[in-house]
Amino acid sequence: MTAAKYPAPRAKGRRTSGRAGIREVAAAAGVSITTVSDALNGKGRLPDTTRRHVRAIADRLGYRPSAAARTLRTGKSGLIGLTVTTYGEEPFTFTEFAYFAEMARAATSAALARGYALVILPAASQHRDFDVWSNVALDGTVVIDPSDHDPVVTELVRQGIPVVSDGQPGGDLPVTAWVDNDHQAAVAGLLDHLAAAGARRIGLLTGTSTDTYTRLSTTAYLNWCERAGQEPVYEAYPAHDPCAGAIAADRLLARPDRPDAVYGLFDPNGTDLLAAARRYGLRVPEDLLLVCCSESTVYAATEPPVTTLSLQPARIGTAVIQLLIDAIEGTEPRGPQCGMMPTELLVRASSQPGARRTERATVAAPRKPPAVER
Amino acid sequence: MTAAKYPAPRAKGRRTSGRAGIREVAAAAGVSITTVSDALNGKGRLPDTTRRHVRAIADRLGYRPSAAARTLRTGKSGLIGLTVTTYGEEPFTFTEFAYFAEMARAATSAALARGYALVILPAASQHRDFDVWSNVALDGTVVIDPSDHDPVVTELVRQGIPVVSDGQPGGDLPVTAWVDNDHQAAVAGLLDHLAAAGARRIGLLTGTSTDTYTRLSTTAYLNWCERAGQEPVYEAYPAHDPCAGAIAADRLLARPDRPDAVYGLFDPNGTDLLAAARRYGLRVPEDLLLVCCSESTVYAATEPPVTTLSLQPARIGTAVIQLLIDAIEGTEPRGPQCGMMPTELLVRASSQPGARRTERATVAAPRKPPAVER
DNA sequence: CTGAAAGCGCTAACAC
DNA sequence: GTGTTAGCGCTTTCAG
Numbered sequence: 179m180t181a182a183k184y185p186a187p188r189a190k191g192r193r194t195s196g197r198a199g200i201r202e203v204a205a206a207a208g209v210s211i212t213t214v215s216d217a218l219n220g221k222g223r224l225p226d227t228t229r230r231h232v233r234a235i236a237d238r239l240g241y242r243p244s245a246a247a248r249t250l251r252t253g254k255s256g257l258i259g260l261t262v263t264t265y266g267e268e269p270f271t272f273t274e275f276a277y278f279a280e281m282a283r284a285a286t287s288a289a290l291a292r293g294y295a296l297v298i299l300p301a302a303s304q305h306r307d308f309d310v311w312s313n314v315a316l317d318g319t320v321v322i323d324p325s326d327h328d329p330v331v332t333e334l335v336r337q338g339i340p341v342v343s344d345g346q347p348g349g350d351l352p353v354t355a356w357v358d359n360d361h362q363a364a365v366a367g368l369l370d371h372l373a374a375a376g377a378r379r380i381g382l383l384t385g386t387s388t389d390t391y392t393r394l395s396t397t398a399y400l401n402w403c404e405r406a407g408q409e410p411v412y413e414a415y416p417a418h419d420p421c422a423g424a425i426a427a428d429r430l431l432a433r434p435d436r437p438d439a440v441y442g443l444f445d446p447n448g449t450d451l452l453a454a455a456r457r458y459g460l461r462v463p464e465d466l467l468l469v470c471c472s473e474s475t476v477y478a479a480t481e482p483p484v485t486t487l488s489l490q491p492a493r494i495g496t497a498v499i500q501l502l503i504d505a506i507e508g509t510e511p512r513g514p515q516c517g518m519m520p521t522e523l524l525v526r527a528s529s530q531p532g533a534r535r536t537e538r539a540t541v542a543a544p545r546k547p548p549a550v551e552r
Numbered sequence: 553m554t555a556a557k558y559p560a561p562r563a564k565g566r567r568t569s570g571r572a573g574i575r576e577v578a579a580a581a582g583v584s585i586t587t588v589s590d591a592l593n594g595k596g597r598l599p600d601t602t603r604r605h606v607r608a609i610a611d612r613l614g615y616r617p618s619a620a621a622r623t624l625r626t627g628k629s630g631l632i633g634l635t636v637t638t639y640g641e642e643p644f645t646f647t648e649f650a651y652f653a654e655m656a657r658a659a660t661s662a663a664l665a666r667g668y669a670l671v672i673l674p675a676a677s678q679h680r681d682f683d684v685w686s687n688v689a690l691d692g693t694v695v696i697d698p699s700d701h702d703p704v705v706t707e708l709v710r711q712g713i714p715v716v717s718d719g720q721p722g723g724d725l726p727v728t729a730w731v732d733n734d735h736q737a738a739v740a741g742l743l744d745h746l747a748a749a750g751a752r753r754i755g756l757l758t759g760t761s762t763d764t765y766t767r768l769s770t771t772a773y774l775n776w777c778e779r780a781g782q783e784p785v786y787e788a789y790p791a792h793d794p795c796a797g798a799i800a801a802d803r804l805l806a807r808p809d810r811p812d813a814v815y816g817l818f819d820p821n822g823t824d825l826l827a828a829a830r831r832y833g834l835r836v837p838e839d840l841l842l843v844c845c846s847e848s849t850v851y852a853a854t855e856p857p858v859t860t861l862s863l864q865p866a867r868i869g870t871a872v873i874q875l876l877i878d879a880i881e882g883t884e885p886r887g888p889q890c891g892m893m894p895t896e897l898l899v900r901a902s903s904q905p906g907a908r909r910t911e912r913a914t915v916a917a918p919r920k921p922p923a924v925e926r
Numbered sequence: 927c928t929g930a931a932a933g934c935g936c937t938a939a940c941a942c
Numbered sequence: 943g944t945g946t947t948a949g950c951g952c953t954t955t956c957a958g
Contacts, residue, residue, distance in 0.1 A: 199935065210945045215937060223943065242711065245689040247624040247935035255620065256687045257671070279653045286672050295684050297631070298660050298670045302943050310669050313630045315619040337571060337616065420849050449853040456855060475794050476850050478824040481830060573951065584929045589953060597927065621951035624934050927956080934951105941946075 198239040207235040208352040218243065249315050258289055258502060259311075259319035260296045263328065263389070264418075276445060276473035277491045278322070281344065284495030285320060291380035292503050296320075302330040318502045322382065323389050324351055340505035342498050345390050346516075355501045357517045359489050361391060364521040365398035365441070368469055368487055369406075372439045375529050377467050379408060381430050383438030383447050385417035392417070396441055396470075411437045415442050431466075439467035439529075448477050448528075450486040483526035493519050568746075572613040577596040581609040592617065623689050632876060633685075633693035634670045637702065637763070638792075650819060651849035651865045652696070655718065658869030659694060666877050670694075676704040692876045694718065697723055697763050714879035716872050719764050720890075725787055729875045731891045733863050735765060738895040739772035739815070742843055742861055746813045749903050751841050753782060755804050755811030757821050759791035766791070769817055769845075785811045791818050805840075813841035813903075822851050822858040822902075842902040857900035867893050 204211040209232060217224055217232035236240075247254040258372035262278060286296050294530050297314055300307045311330060318340040334341050340354040372380050384394040396412075403410045411433065415426035427450040430440060434539045440451055448470035452462060457536055460466045462482055469485045470477070478485040497517055504515075578585040583606060591598055592605035609615075623629040660670050671688055674681045685704060690712040698705055700723035708715050714728040721727050746754050756773045757767040770786075777784045785807065789800035801824040804814060814825055822844035826836065829858060834840045837854055843859045844851070851858040871891055878889075 212933090212937080213944060214945080216944090219937085221937090227944075228943085240710065242686045244624070244688050244935050246620060246627075246629065247938075247950090248687075249620040250624050250952085251620070251935080251937050253620075253950080256684070260672075275650055275653050279649050280673070286674075290674055290681070290684060293684060293687070295688055296672045298634075298656070298672065300660075307664070310630070310664060310667060312616045313619050313622075313667070314669055315623075336614065354784055367941085426855065445854075446849065449850045452855070453853040474850075475820060476823045476848075479798065479820075479827040481826070481855060518667075575951085585952080586929060586954080587927095590928095593953085595953090599927080602927090618951050621934090624936090625951080625953045627934080809957075927958105930956090932953105932955085934953090936950090937948105939946105939948085942944085 190262050197397045198241045200241070200243070203232070203236050203239055203241050204240060228502045247312040255317055256294050257297050257316050258294050258499070259299045259314070259316045260285065260322075261299045261301050261319065261330070262322040263325045265303045277489065280473055281322065281491035281495040284492035285359050285499050288499040289503070292499075294499075294503060301325075301328070302520065306406050318342070318354075318506045320502060321353070322351070323391065324348075325389070326351065340502055342502040342505065344494055344498050346394075348390055348393075351392075353384065354505050355515045355517075357494050357501065357519060358390075360492070360518045361394040362398040362401075364487060364489075364523075366402050368441060368523055369399065369402045371485075371523060371525070372467050372469060372529060373406065374439070375439075375463075376531055377439035377466055378413060378436075379435065379437045379439070381440040382410070382412035383423075383426055383430060383440060383451070383470075384412055384414045384415045384441040385443060387417060392443065399441070403480070409435070411435055420446060420538045423447060424450045424453065427451045428457070431455065431458050440469075442468075442470035445470070445472040445474055448472060448486070449480065452480060452484065452528075462528050463531050467531070469523075475528065482528050485526045486524045486528040488524060489520045490519060490522060502523070565774065572615045574615070576618065577606070577610050577613055577615050580613060590915070595879075606866065615691050621873045623901050629689040629691055630668050631671050631688065632668050632873070633673045633688070633690045634659065634696075635673045635675050635704070637699045638698040651863060654847055655696065655865035655869040658866035659873050662870045662873035663877070666873075668873075668877060671847045674701075692728075692880045694714070694876060695727070698722075698727070699763070699828055700725065713877055715875040716879065718872050720768075722764050722767075728879050729889045729891075731868050731871045731875065731893060732764075733868070733895045734892045735768040736772040736775075738861060738863075738897075739769050740776050742815060743773070743776045744899055745842050745859075745897060745899070746815070746843060746903060747780065749813075749837075749841055750905055751786060751811075751813030751829065753809070753811045753813070755814040756784070757788035757800055757804060757814060757816040757818070757825070757844075758786055759817060760788045761791060766817065773815070776911075783809070785809055790831050794820060797821060798824045798827065801825045802831070803833050805829060812839070814843075816844035819844070819846040819848055820847060820858070823854065826854060826858065826902075836902050837905050841905070843897075851898075851900065856902050859900045860898045860901040862896045862898060864893060864896060 200211045200214050204214045207214065209228065213224065213228065214232050217229045218236060231309055234515055260282065289296055297316065299311060302308050302311060316339060319334055321328065321331055321341060321343045323345040324343045324347045328351060331341050331353060337351045343353045343356040346358040369380055384396050389447055400410055413426045413430040415422040423444065423446050427447065430437065431454045442448060442451055448468065451468055455462050455466050462468050469487065471487040471489065472492060473488055477486050497519060573587050574585045578588045581588065583602065587598065587602065588606050591603045592610060632654065663670055666712060671690065673685060676682050676685060687797055690713060695702065695705055695715060695717045697719040698717045698721045705715050705725055705727060709726045717727045717730040720730055720732040743754055756770070758770050775785055787800045787804045789796040797818065797820050801821065804811070805828045816822060816825055822842065825842055829836050829840050836842050843861065845861040845863065847862055847865060851860050871893060875889055
C-alpha cells in the first residue's frame with residue numbers, strides 16, 4: 179500500500195459543475211487555496227497586494243464560496259429558525275396578521291444586520307414537520323408563542339441549539355431566553371383607563387385557546403374585576419376563526435348584563451365590535467367605550483377612531499434576535515436572560531366620551547431594558 | 553510515505569461534540585455507516601430487520617443526520633429564498649401587509665408539503681446584503697415584485713439557480729418563470745362595475761413607484777378612461793408611507809373636478825377614503841362609490857362595508873412554489889412557464905347605491921390553469 | 927446483501 | 943508570508 183493510492187486531489191483540473199471553485203481561483207491567481215480563503219475572509223497576514231489580486235481574480239471568475247462546505251467546516255450556518263405555534267389546520271395561522279408581520283420584519287432586519295437570515299419553519303405537529311426541521315442546519319431558533327411542551331423546542335435544546343421565545347413559555351419549557359410584554363400590567367392599565375373614562379361594567383372579548391397571551395390577559399381581567407368589585411362579563415371564541423369573532427362580539431352586546439365598555443384581545447375585534455354596536459344602535463363612545471389590542475393602522479381612520487393597545491412587536495422581534503445571537507456567539511453561556519417590554523396605549527375617540535384628540539401613554543415600563551435593547 | 557500516514561479515520565471513537573454521528577450509530581448497531589445511511593434513507597436493498605434495527609438504534613441515540621454534510625454531498629439544501637423588493641429604508645416594507653403575509657403563508661405551506669423551507673432574504677441594495685445571500689445554500693428563490701434589473705436575480709440565474717417571481721418582471725429580467733394577476737383585466741372589470749353602478753367620473757388613488765403592479769394598474773385605468781371618454785382624475789403618492797395615503801385621499805376628494813367614484817390601489821386606501829369622505833360630508837355609496845384593492849377582512853365590517861379587489865395571494869404563493877420546485881427537481885429544464893391568476897371582486901355596499909347585500913364575481917379567469925395549479 | 931473508501935468544498939493547524 | 947494537509951459528516955460508487 180503506497181502513497182500512489184492517494185493521488186494529488188483534483189490532479190487534472192476536472193471541474194464538473196459550471197461554477198468556479200476555490201481551486202480554480204487559486205490556480206488562476208497563482209497562489210494556494212489557503213491564500214484564497216484567507217484573502218477573501220480577511221484572515222491571515224497577507225500583503226494587501228495579494229489580497230486585492232486574489233479578490234480581483236475571484237470577482238472575474240464569479241467565484242462564490244460554497245455555503246454548504248463552510249457550514250460543514252465551521253459548524254455555523256448563519257441561519258435562524260422562526261416558528262409560530264398554531265392551532266388550526268394550516269402550518270401558519272396568522273391570527274394577528276399585523277403583529278406577526280411586524281415582528282417578523284423587525285426580526286429579519288435585526289438578524290440581517292448581524293449577518294444572519296431567518297428560515298420559516300412549521301410548528302411541529304406531524305412527523306413530516308420534524309423532517310424539515312432536521313434537514314436545515316440552524317444556529318438557533320426563535321419561537322413565537324410556544325406551547326407548553328413544544329417537542330421541537332425540547333429537541334433543539336437537547337441538541338444544544340439556543341432557543342429564544344417571543345412570549346413567556348408556560349410549563350417548564352427549557353428555553354434559553356424569552357421576551358414578552360407585561361400583559362398583566364398592560365391589561366390592568368387599560369382597564370383603569372376605561373374606568374377613568376366612566377366605564378361601570380367592562381366586558382372582555384377573549385379566546386378559547388390556552389396560549390400564554392390569552393391566559394395572562396384573561397387572568398389580569400378577572401383579577402381587575404375582583405379588585406374593582408365588578409362582575410366579569412366576557413365571551414370567548416376560537417381566535418383563529420374570523421367569523422367567530424363577529425358572532426362573539428354580537429353575543430357580548432346582546433347580553434342582558436350588557437357592558438358599557440369592552441376590551442377585545444384580538445386585532446379584528448375593534449371593527450367587529452364597532453359593527454355590532456351599530457346593529458344595536460349603540461353610539462361609540464357615548465353608549466359604549468371600546469379598546470382593542472391591535473397593531474393595525476386602520477383604527478386611526480375608523481368612525482370613530484378606536485383606542486388600541488400596541489404590543490410593539492417590532493421591539494420584541496429585535497430584542498428576541500439580539501438575545502438569540504448573543505447566545506449563539508456568546509463564549510460564556512450566561513443563564514437565561516429575559517425581558518419585559520413595554521406596551522403602548524394609543525388613546526383615540528372610542529374610549530374618550532369628551533375629547534376627540536389622540537394621546538399617547540406608555541404602560542408597563544421595561545424592567546431590564548439594558549439587558550435587552552441596544 | 554506509507555499508508556501509516558493515513559490512519560483509519562476516527563480510529564479511537566473520539567467524538568468531540570455531544571451529538572451522535574453516523575459512525576456511532578453504525579458501531580452501536582454493529583453495521584457499517586453505509587448500511588446506516590441506506591437504512592435511514594430508505595435506499596439500498598436491506599432486509600427489513602436490519603432496517604428496523606438501525607432505526608431503533610438511531611432513535612435511541614437521538615441521531616440527527618447533519619444537514620450541512622448532506623447538503624455538501626448532494627448539492628441540495630431544501631432551502632428556498634423568499635425576497636420582496638422594497639423602496640424604503642427597511643429591508644422589508646410590507647406595503648401590503650395582508651397581501652404579503654397571506655402570500656408567504658401559502659408559499660410556506662406549499663413548500664413544506666414538498667419538503668422545502670423558506671429563507672427570508674433582503675432585496676440586495678447594500679453590499680452587506682449580498683454577503684447574506686451567498687452565505688446560504690439555496691435550491692431556488694422566490695422574488696416578490698422584482699425590480700427591472702434586480703442584481704440578485706441576475707446573479708442567481710447566472711449561477712444556474714431557478715428564480716420564480718410573483719409579479720411579471722419588467723425589463724428583460726431572466727427569471728425562470730413568473731405568476732401574476734391579470735391586472736389590466738382586473739382594473740377594467742372593476743371600472744366597468746363602477747360605471748354600471750352609476751359612476752360618471754371615476755378617480756384613482758395610485759402610487760409614485762414604478763413597480764409592475766402600479767404601472768400596469770395605472771395604465772389600465774388610463775386606457776379605460778380613454779375608451780370611456782372620461783378625463784382621468786388621479787392622485788399618486790409614495791405607497792410605503794401610510795400618512796401620505798390619507799393626505800392623497802383628501803386631495804383627491806378636494807379637487808374641483810371631484811370624482812363620484814374612486815378606486816384605491818393599496819390596502820389602506822379604503823379606510824382613508826372613507827375618512828376623507830366623512831370630512832367632506834360625502835355619503836358612501838350615495839355620493840361616492842368606493843373600491844379598493846385589499847386582502848383585509850376589515851372591509852367587511854366598516855360603515856359601509858367596502859368593495860374590495862382581492863389578488864388572491866394564497867393562490868399565487870402556491871403557484872409560485874409549485875413552479876419553482878418543478879424547476880428545481882425537473883430533469884429536463886422546460887422553458888419559462890408563466891401563469892395568470894384570477895382576481896376576485898368582493899362587491900359590498902360601497903359600490904352598490906341600491907343593495908346592501910354582498911356578492912361575489914370572478915374576473916380575469918386563469919389562462920393556463922393546468923400548468924400552474926395542482 | 928454489506929462494507930471500504932473516495933470525496934463534496936472549504937477552513938484551520940501547522941509546516942516551510 | 944505562503945503552502946500542505948487533515949478532516950467537517952455524509953452519500954455513493956464499487957468491490958467483495
